[in-house]
Amino acid sequence: MSVQYDLSCKIIPQEGRLRVRGTAIISVPETKFLFVLNRGLKWKNVSQRIADEILPVNLQRTDERKVPGFYNGELWGLEATVEKDGIKQEPIVIDFEYGGQIHPPKKGSKKPTMGYIKSDFVELACYSAWYPVPLTMTAYMKFHITLEGPPNWTWEANGENSSSEVFDKTSVWTWNQERQVNDITLIGMPLRDAHIDPESFFWGTKRMVSSQKMFDKHIHKIRGMLENWLGPRGTEAPLRFVITPRQLGGAYNRAGMVVVGGGYPTESNLHNAVLQAMSHEICHDWFCKASPLTYDNWVDEALAEFCSIYIIDDYVNDDFLSSRITKTNERLEKAGDLPAIRNLVREQDESYAAFYFRGFLLLNDVAESVGITKFRKTIGEFARICTQNESITSESFLDLIQKKLGKESRSRMEKWLDYSGEGVPEL
Structure with a gap:
């Protein structure tokens, strides 16, 4: 409805x-x-x-x-x-x-x-x-x-x-x-107070945007790489990052408009992590049609995390993927005992660790089991399906996994979705 x-x-x-x-x-x-x-x-x-x-x-x-x-x-x-x-x-x-x-x-x-x-x-x-x-x-x-x-x-x-x-x-x-x-x-x-520049991806007050413009050239390239992989974005609206004075609450994406509280850190040692965070928000333009009121929302968050990590690994070529896998495992362990992904909705506190951390590791595990190239191609096909439909569900994602990668891959994914406890399931 x-x-x-x-x-x-x-x-x-x-x-x-x-x-x-x-x-x-x-x-x-x-x-x-x-x-x-x-x-x-x-x-x-x-x-x-x-x-x-x-x-x-x-x-x-x-x-x-x-x-x-x-x-x-x-x-x-x-x-x-x-x-x-x-x-x-x-x-x-x-x-x-x-x-x-x-x-x-x-x-x-x-x-x-x-x-x-x-x-x-x-x-x-x-x-x-x-x-x-x-x-x-x-x-x-x-x-x-x-x-x-x-x-x-x-x-x-x-x-x-x-x-x-x-x-x-x-x-x-x-x-x-x-x-x-x-x-x-x-x-x-x-x-x-406004910074208005049609050549920039950033919109907000001059004071807050001035430090963010250093990311413009990177966003331009990364957006192109994502579109080559996932197809056209799910919106015709121009991509822009709106920087607001809010200090808490993070970022959210609304049809190509990424609203960011406080802006992104500009320290050089955080550069790759910031690019991944930006890419995560851009990826919601493809996967955002999974309802936030059901567990299906894990598809949106996990795929945005998976695609953004892999695309930044392609972009920086700096062992980014392996370091993020290690860090994600550490953060998941620190989160402790978590309910199964199937038993969570986004408003529950545990959903962040389950959808982002366990969800990314789930997708990466299936990717490694069937081959990264083959799995990424399947994700690209699913992204195109997402932009052509009014809603997406976990079931529709699993159906495509089974169709393209086989019943074993679907079964593997469902074991992850049903797993409750600490860390990752033993397969």
């Missing part, structure tokens, strides 16, 4: 405030939908539209499901009308209006502050639940956004910028996203 959003937003950075009026078009009728919204945002109007008629809906706070740990918000249940006068309503059309401030995670929470509206920078994504983030469907969405902001600000979003107009007291920006994506992300800052 998917949802299409049409959002009209007004952001007032000096006040830290947001107002949104919008429509959600939900493709499959159900009796109830669950959404997460930041606790600092208050609903004003919510209704259902059927033809020319506006119907009330039942909207209430609920605890019937636990909000995934990576979302900072409260859970709301919305009951819609799926049938009227004997006619089934499809799609469901919900109109809504809300506003307020983006509240940080509650005190004592281990969650990093991933979303904020400040006088000198704005970062909004699903993590701060600035829009109604759906939980009752696989979170793939299309969107249209109209944003009203200060006249002297510039903005980025994970969609195609179709227009921007500057007036005396405001500016109006619009974006469209016609491909299925898993988030709506908005980033903004004052023009006077």
